[in-house]
Amino acid sequence: MKNLVQVAGIIDAEEAKLLSAEGVDWLGFPLRLPSGKDDISESAAIKIISTLNTPQAGVLISYLTDADEVSAFCTELGVTAVQLHGDVEVEQLRKLKAKRPDLYVLKSLVVREDNAEELLALVDQCADAVDMFITDTYNPATGAKGATGLTHDWSVSAELVRRSPKPLMLAGGLTPDNVAAAIRQVRPAAVDAHTGLEGPNGRKDLEKTRRFVAEARRAFNDIEAA
Ligand SMILES: O=C(O)c1ccccc1NCC(=O)[C@H](O)[C@H](O)COP(=O)(O)O
Numbered sequence: 721m722k723n724l725v726q727v728a729g730i731i732d733a734e735e736a737k738l739l740s741a742e743g744v745d746w747l748g749f750p751l752r753l754p755s756g757k758d759d760i761s762e763s764a765a766i767k768i769i770s771t772l773n774t775p776q777a778g779v780l781i782s783y784l785t786d787a788d789e790v791s792a793f794c795t796e797l798g799v800t801a802v803q804l805h806g807d808v809e810v811e812q813l814r815k816l817k818a819k820r821p822d823l824y825v826l827k828s829l830v831v832r833e834d835n836a837e838e839l840l841a842l843v844d845q846c847a848d849a850v851d852m853f854i855t856d857t858y859n860p861a862t863g864a865k866g867a868t869g870l871t872h873d874w875s876v877s878a879e880l881v882r883r884s885p886k887p888l889m890l891a892g893g894l895t896p897d898n899v900a901a902a903i904r905q906v907r908p909a910a911v912d913a914h915t916g917l918e919g920p921n922g923r924k925d926l927e928k929t930r931r932f933v934a935e936a937r938r939a940f941n942d943i944e945a946a
Contacts (some may be wrong), residue, residue, distance in 0.1 A: 730760060732768075896931035899936050
């Protein structure tokens with residue numbers, strides 16, 4: 721799996737249609753968030769996911785940590801990929817892969833000021849139990865681990881790419897203006913954006929999405945050719 725573009729935080733069918741038309745590969749649905757403030761209902765997400773055609777896919781973004789619960793929720797939603805954003809134990813990751821070999825499992829690595837060594841150790845520990853890692857940015861002011869709109873030190877993500885035997889998706893504060901530079905520095909297999917593609921009304925903006933996809937594709941091509 722490489723050169724993939726994901727956009728997260730889908731709020732309705734109209735937004736999903738816009739993203740699909742602009743060539744976004746994976747659509748991320750954050751659901752059952754600890755805040756209790758999901759942007760979309762589960763029934764609306766199920767409807768949208770049922771309209772997506774392979775290789776396009778819907779991805780559950782979740783803080784669930786129990787393999788059985790994750791598996792059941794993925795079945796309910798009809799997703800083939802799940803992004804685990806919580807502190808999931810490696811045993812649960814192994815259990816999930818054993819139970820659901822059909823499910824593409826992404827494990828988040830949330831980058832803080834001083835946790836690079838911890839994340840490198842996590843990669844060593846979990847790599848056999850996941851299909852992909854995703855780096856994201858911690859916001860110390862709010863405690864948020866996702867959709868912060870903040871970039872992190874990309875040299876940490878680049879080091880994680882070099883260390884990981886599994887592909888890595890880069891997220892955290894990516895926009896049409898910085899995604900190409902991020903790809904050139906980090907050399908990830910995939911990129912993801914959420915708030916950086918929103919307009920003032922909080923919906924994904926057509927021009928930002930179009931530019932993000934074009935810039936990402938161009939940079940992926942460049943690093944492949946180099
Ligand atoms: O997208 C969310 O609403 C979300 C909420 C809580 C945890 C994770 C979440 N999303 C994970 C993602 O893949 C986001 O796109 C990622 O955090 C990047 O967001 P942004 O920095 O706004 O581009």
